[in-house]
Amino acid sequence: MNRDKRHLIEVRELYKCYWVGSVPYPALNGVDLRVQRGEFLVIAGRSGSGKSTLLNCLGALERPDSGQVRVCGEDLGAWDDDRRADFRLRHLGFVFQAYNLIRVLSARENVAYVCQLQGLHRGECMERADYWLEQVGIGYLGYRRPDQLSGGQQQRVAVARALATGPDIVLADEPTANVDSKTGRDLIHLMQDLNRRFGTTFLIASHDPAVIQAAGRLLRVEDGRIQGGGVTYRPPRPLGLVCPRPRRPLWERLRLKWREHRRRH
Amino acid sequence: MKTVVLWIGFRNLTGDPRRTLLTVSAIAVGLAALVFLWGFNDGLHRNMLGNFQSTLVGSLQIHRQGFFSNPELARHIEKDAPILAALKAAGVGRWTRRLETYTLVASDSATEGSFLIAMDPRTEPRVTRLGEKVTQGRFFRPGDEYVCVLGAASARNLGVGVGDSVVLVAYDRFGALTAEDFRLIGIVSGGGLGIDRGLVLTPLGAAQEMLDMQGRITDIPIWVPPERLETVTGQLRRALAGRDLEVLRWYDMFPVMHEWVTLHNAFLYLFLGIVLLIVLAGVVNTLLVSMLERIREFGIHLALGNRRLGLFVMVLSESLWLGLAGIAAGVLGGIGLVALTAHTGIDLSLLLGDTQRFYVDPLVRPHLDLRHLGQTLAAVLGITLAAGLYPAWRASRLSPVEALRHV
Ligand SMILES: Nc1ncnc2c1ncn2[C@@H]1O[C@H](COP(=O)(O)OP(=O)(O)O)[C@@H](O)[C@H]1O
Ligand SMILES: [Mg+2]
Numbered sequence: 255m256n257r258d259k260r261h262l263i264e265v266r267e268l269y270k271c272y273w274v275g276s277v278p279y280p281a282l283n284g285v286d287l288r289v290q291r292g293e294f295l296v297i298a299g300r301s302g303s304g305k306s307t308l309l310n311c312l313g314a315l316e317r318p319d320s321g322q323v324r325v326c327g328e329d330l331g332a333w334d335d336d337r338r339a340d341f342r343l344r345h346l347g348f349v350f351q352a353y354n355l356i357r358v359l360s361a362r363e364n365v366a367y368v369c370q371l372q373g374l375h376r377g378e379c380m381e382r383a384d385y386w387l388e389q390v391g392i393g394y395l396g397y398r399r400p401d402q403l404s405g406g407q408q409q410r411v412a413v414a415r416a417l418a419t420g421p422d423i424v425l426a427d428e429p430t431a432n433v434d435s436k437t438g439r440d441l442i443h444l445m446q447d448l449n450r451r452f453g454t455t456f457l458i459a460s461h462d463p464a465v466i467q468a469a470g471r472l473l474r475v476e477d478g479r480i481q482g483g484g485v486t487y488r489p490p491r492p493l494g495l496v497c498p499r500p501r502r503p504l505w506e507r508l509r510l511k512w513r514e515h516r517r518r519h
Numbered sequence: 520m521k522t523v524v525l526w527i528g529f530r531n532l533t534g535d536p537r538r539t540l541l542t543v544s545a546i547a548v549g550l551a552a553l554v555f556l557w558g559f560n561d562g563l564h565r566n567m568l569g570n571f572q573s574t575l576v577g578s579l580q581i582h583r584q585g586f587f588s589n590p591e592l593a594r595h596i597e598k599d600a601p602i603l604a605a606l607k608a609a610g611v612g613r614w615t616r617r618l619e620t621y622t623l624v625a626s627d628s629a630t631e632g633s634f635l636i637a638m639d640p641r642t643e644p645r646v647t648r649l650g651e652k653v654t655q656g657r658f659f660r661p662g663d664e665y666v667c668v669l670g671a672a673s674a675r676n677l678g679v680g681v682g683d684s685v686v687l688v689a690y691d692r693f694g695a696l697t698a699e700d701f702r703l704i705g706i707v708s709g710g711g712l713g714i715d716r717g718l719v720l721t722p723l724g725a726a727q728e729m730l731d732m733q734g735r736i737t738d739i740p741i742w743v744p745p746e747r748l749e750t751v752t753g754q755l756r757r758a759l760a761g762r763d764l765e766v767l768r769w770y771d772m773f774p775v776m777h778e779w780v781t782l783h784n785a786f787l788y789l790f791l792g793i794v795l796l797i798v799l800a801g802v803v804n805t806l807l808v809s810m811l812e813r814i815r816e817f818g819i820h821l822a823l824g825n826r827r828l829g830l831f832v833m834v835l836s837e838s839l840w841l842g843l844a845g846i847a848a849g850v851l852g853g854i855g856l857v858a859l860t861a862h863t864g865i866d867l868s869l870l871l872g873d874t875q876r877f878y879v880d881p882l883v884r885p886h887l888d889l890r891h892l893g894q895t896l897a898a899v900l901g902i903t904l905a906a907g908l909y910p911a912w913r914a915s916r917l918s919p920v921e922a923l924r925h926v
Contacts, residue, residue, distance in 0.1 A: 335826070339821065339824050339825060339826045343825075358533055
């Protein structure tokens, strides 16, 4: 209820830095973003602009340094790893760049696995898997293992897996980067089609023109900030404010010190 | 955590069947070797202790309190009826009655201080197989009177042979010196079994008469199977409490044999430990390598919503399955080997020459003590699981994003 009134995703002033040794690299530099249920949103931008980091923050995979991330009405900010894992399992579907299936499991077992993690019975999960493999057009390949499938077919299995748990949002990071352009177009059209038929929200990070062309809404990310389609304009913060030094546990700090020491000598 | 991770852990092992097979066989071969060694060891001990007990001592003996450490006739058993009743209640049928004291054996040319063991010819074979050790002449029969059996070395020292007479000199029940003529009817020899010298055997009746012990005895040796020894001992001690009697197990009387077995077992435990360390190192190595090869895949598991504990259990379950498979194969192999060699026997005579000194027959028949089997299985399973702990912990600590970025 609550969910439908509000935006499905609400991001405010999101900052995230990576530290390489003692040098900070700001990856997200004050992102504001709202996404409504059912959108087919493409986040475009050059390599290194911060798309993956943004998607990972939205996907409860990465913790932002500061800012608010509300997804499905929940504030992911202070959650521990287990709550994040449960949230991903319940609300999110993921399609990664490539090679993202469990290699010892057949296509249908890969899809069924996430349902089984949700606690459904194996038989029911298998039925679901068959259904979703049918939906992505490779129902006849269910018994093949990933290494017996082409890249495009593997990505279809991944899409089926992302949808099989009935997620609110599917997050896809460069889903077409590892396949040829024809296969990539087919894939993005498949996702578009699923978005229309099932109403699932899609967030796709990509710099593939075919994907950008298919966007329901397009956002451009540059240097960790959303250009244009964002909500408000904010002048960039100075680096010191963007990148507070992370407070690491003592042993972690000692480990880093030791590493730095070893690198120097 | 969902149980599906156990299944996934199992499936992961099919990803590299060759490595899995190698690991399982390493565990299996190590375990089979251990099981066989235990079988050999336990069979040897069983044989050794069995021979020791059946030569003279029996499994248990009942005396008057203090008789074993100080065998005086004054410490005899007055009435044996309550003891026999207790034996019956404990389900013990194989017992005999003896009279034991110090004596001096004299021939025409020499004397020898000896221990006199007077036995009931009818019941003695229930407990010992002394009769089978006769090398010349014969053993006692019911109805024998003043006859005796000597060890081969004693007979040689005394210069007597079967048919000759010797004089036994001893103190009777009242402390009076008494002497009787005994005809030598048989000579026993047990190689190294300690019956060749210092021992003179007579029928019970004659000794009772000579020592003024009418109807009285000093000890009741008993035979029970090794697995019942402790329970029977407990039962008898309880039943006979307050009667001024001692119920002694063979190893209460002769602890050296027991310590020897314990020492042997200690060596085997040491060996077990070494084999386990080798298994541990091998399995840790395999699991760690295979874990490091799959970092990306663990990232997928975590990203899809597996909790850290789920991933930990998944990776740990891989070592569980490896351990169970290795144990199944190893136990089958080990028990098969024990059963086979138990059937054919292992001939040690070439290796050891005369083994009688150690109460060991040259043909060893392995026999597995189930307790040792259980301990070994538990240890191997435990060590395999322990080997999985570190890789499982490493996998569960991965950050999903970094793991996914891993190539
Ligand atoms: N783990 C990391 N450690 C250090 N720098 C990182 C890490 N991940 C990303 N970055 C940096 O953050 C910036 C944004 O990266 P990313 O979000 O992956 O961009 P995109 O997905 O748009 O290519 C880049 O400059 C990248 O080098
Ligand atoms: Mg990226």
